Amino acid sequence: MSETSQRSPHEAAAAGRRTSIPGNLVRGALIGTVETVPGVSGGTVALVVGIYHQLIDSASHVVSAGRRLITGPQRGQEAKANLAAVHWGVIVPVMLGMVAAVFTVAGPMANLVETYPVQMQSLFLGMVLASIAVPVRMARQELAPGEHIRGVHILGGVAAAVLTFVLVSFPPASVEAHPVVIVIAAAVAVSALVLPGLSGSFLLLTFGLYEPTMRAVDERDVGYLGLFILGLTLGMICIVKILKWLLQHRHTATLIVLTGVMVGGLRSLWPWQDDDRVLHLPGEHLGIAVVLFALGLAVVAVLVVVDAKLAKRPMAQ
Numbered sequence: 001m002s003e004t005s006q007r008s009p010h011e012a013a014a015a016g017r018r019t020s021i022p023g024n025l026v027r028g029a030l031i032g033t034v035e036t037v038p039g040v041s042g043g044t045v046a047l048v049v050g051i052y053h054q055l056i057d058s059a060s061h062v063v064s065a066g067r068r069l070i071t072g073p074q075r076g077q078e079a080k081a082n083l084a085a086v087h088w089g090v091i092v093p094v095m096l097g098m099v100a101a102v103f104t105v106a107g108p109m110a111n112l113v114e115t116y117p118v119q120m121q122s123l124f125l126g127m128v129l130a131s132i133a134v135p136v137r138m139a140r141q142e143l144a145p146g147e148h149i150r151g152v153h154i155l156g157g158v159a160a161a162v163l164t165f166v167l168v169s170f171p172p173a174s175v176e177a178h179p180v181v182i183v184i185a186a187a188v189a190v191s192a193l194v195l196p197g198l199s200g201s202f203l204l205l206t207f208g209l210y211e212p213t214m215r216a217v218d219e220r221d222v223g224y225l226g227l228f229i230l231g232l233t234l235g236m237i238c239i240v241k242i243l244k245w246l247l248q249h250r251h252t253a254t255l256i257v258l259t260g261v262m263v264g265g266l267r268s269l270w271p272w273q274d275d276d277r278v279l280h281l282p283g284e285h286l287g288i289a290v291v292l293f294a295l296g297l298a299v300v301a302v303l304v305v306v307d308a309k310l311a312k313r314p315m316a317q
Contacts, residue, residue: 021093027051028097035098036105038124038202038210038269041131041192045303051094054087060244061085063237107218110211121271122289126296128202128269132262133304135198139255153253157260164264168206171276177212179227185209186231191239198258206268 027049035042046052065082069075113120139149185207192200204210216224246254271289272280282289 021089024051024090024093025097028094029101030097031094032098032101033105035192035200036102036109036214038128038199038205041134041199043192043198051090054090055094056244058086058088058091059236060241063241066237103217106214110214110218113211113214118271118285118289119292121269123292123296124202124205125266125269125271126293126298127300128199128262128266130297130300130304131199132259133301135255135258135262137304137308139252139259142251149252149256153256156253157256157263160257160260161264162260164206164261165267166264168265168268169277177209177224181207182209182224182227183231183234185213186228187235187239190232190235191243198262202262202265202269206265 027046030049031042031045034045043052046055061082065079065086068078068082139153143149185204188207189200189203192198192203201210204213212224213228215221216228243254267279268277270279271285272283274280
């Protein structure tokens with residue numbers, strides 16, 4: 001069965017929407033901008049602006065084309081068929097917009113995180129907390145009326161939360177920015193485009209590589225960026241395909257585990273912790289921290305509400 005035939009009617013309708021090249025440049029810039037902010041998911045923004053399924057389908061077809069070119073019985077023909085299914089009018093301008101935005105925003109964002117750590121962590125904490133609603137809502141959408149999330153899925157989510165909490169409790173010194181870690185972190189971070197609600201920058205933050213990556217982008221560190229791009233490519237080839245299969249065949253379980261990862265990862269965003277990630281009670285800048293937390297919560301909550309309303313529109317039609 002082809003990937004196209006596996007789409008739900010909802011996905012097929014979303015993939016068939018017409019978009020303009022200037023509009024896609026703007027959409028790409030929006031996605032690229034939020035991907036530099038731990039707490040806002042590029043996948044969520046892609047859903048809100050109506051190009052999520054086109055991006056995922058296109059990425060899947062590009063990966064399939066490369067695989068067919070290497071292993072397929074009719075290599076050229078099958079690779080050409082997959083490439084023809086790519087939404088190039090969407091992918092190219094969106095990628096250009098994303099790259100331009102990332103290189104523009106990365107430097108200022110790294111400066112803000114370094115100069116105002118408590119304030120920025122508070123903002124990010126509010127954003128991630130609100131984003132948790134996205135995978136939960138997506139998991140519930142697949143349930144039949146009156147059906148509840150199964151206990152085994154909830155246990156999986158709790159286990160994911162505990163494991164993530166423990167992992168992000170390790171001091172940053174235990175995670176060095178050596179090539180293997182950079183490649184792995186990039187490969188995992190690219191999964192945020194597949195899983196709405198999960199932020200790629202948030203994942204980099206839990207790896208302890210957020211500021212080094214933003215600095216590398218701002219300073220055009222070719223060596224670091226080369227390793228990072230290698231990781232992104234490997235992630236697209238392996239993780240994105242796996243996650244797409246999981247979302248198609250183990251939808252609820254995947255999203256509940258994702259929710260657990262996000263909940264456990266909140267520990268890394270607590271504003272009052274020292275360099276060894278030891279947590280402390282709220283202290284300095286408490287007033288502005290509370291305001292920024294509420295602001296981050298509100299901004300993402302608006303995105304979540306807009307996405308929910310847009311998701312209902314095709315079904316109502």
